[in-house]
Amino acid sequence: MISHASQRAANSDRIAAEKQSQWLVTAFIASGIIFMLLPGTFLGVWNLIDISREQTLGSLSSAWLQAHGQAQLFGWVGSFILGIGFYSLTKMQSTLTFPARSGWAAWVLWTLGITLRWTAGVAAWHWKILMPLSAVLELAAFVLFYRSVRRHGPKSSAAGAKETWMLLVAGGTIAFLLALIVNLGAVIFVAARSDTPALPHVFDQQLILLMVWGVLVPTIWGFNARWLPIFGGLKKPDSNHLRCAYGLSIVGLAIVFLQWWAASAALLLFVAFLVVEALHVWEPAVQPAKLQGVHASFPYFLRIPYVWLVISCVLNVMAVRLDQSGGIWGASRHAITVGFVAGMVFVIGQRLLPAFCGMRTLWSPKLMLWSLLALHVGCALRVTLEPLAYEGYWRFAWRILPYSALVELAAVTLFAWNIFATLLQPPAHLRVAASQPIRGTTASLTQ
């Protein structure tokens, strides 16, 4: 029988581990948001204004374009994945300890690596050393994360069967490791052979697809399979269809490296519809959504990103035949990175992160609504206007295009503001104790 004393010790270990993980996830989320805002979006807006002024994508340095993409994919979303991954370890019942040392070492290496990569790309300052160094630091950080997950993560059940959502998240984690290894090889090659700190164009596009379809998309599907029935009240996912969609998406991704663009695009379009069906995202909910602490529009914004996923895949199919100047590819990439990925991170993030980062409540549900509205309006403007302008179908589109970037900048600023304001307020239970008025309730935030 377990004595009261050892039960108490176990509880206090658990609380200590929970607190350590909350600090760490807060650090990853804060640095991720800073990467999103300045090196990511601000540079993206600057790039788009420049492209619109010159009226051609070719006017801009590839290194600058890639620095923006790296800051968003690895700096922003990558930091969120690492932070939430470390945090989730405390929720696995297999351990009472939290790998705090590995976690903080990973945060330092990752943040430094991303910063050096961006500096090397934008300033071209000692880039032949900084680019490979940054890739080594990023890989080292990820290896620390990966080892912690393997040691402290969920143990398979007796039958060895993993739930589907875990399978997708595990697949995304392995693809992340692969992307960082490929990235290291690529920057060593570029440092040895090239005159500019930019990856060759086709290879760069393949690496982006690996990151987007190999890492971000399956990770989102995995977390959606786990959380949408709980938070959105949706029907439980169809596991077989989801696994089938994931398998096909891997095939679609793999053949991109053989440059079978048309076959890949057709397959990914089919996959997008299959996932929509498997997750039941466009079907009516079977129970009420959990709206505590968030804006009442939450269930709608959970579904909209899947519209962007399908639009992105349709544009991808069109791009194979019609794209001449990068406008249709760009619109497709934007639909998936901004509409699907950022759309989902904004909506789920504002629901879950306040609780993960120290049992807080979201600072302002109204700001959540505005950030989401601005994001989708900005994305719609950009995805519509980019093919028209870049491909020369409608010259006037060049004039309106920069405004799409400003609307998106407003969206990310509102999101960042809401999260930072949330982090700066005391945890919900302390606020209740001090009888301060709180916005929303804390109940079931962590359910």
Ligand code: HEM
């Ligand atoms: C929010 C405002 C954003 C603006 C104004 C913006 C702007 C741009 C621009 C001008 C390009 C150059 C290619 C093109 O014209 O299509 C680009 C490329 C790219 N963007 Fe964004 N972007 C934004 C958000 C994002 C987000 C949220 C992500 C990822 C989560 C992202 C990922 C990328 C990637 C991967 C590329 C390709 C870079 C490369 O060619 O290596 N962007 N973006």
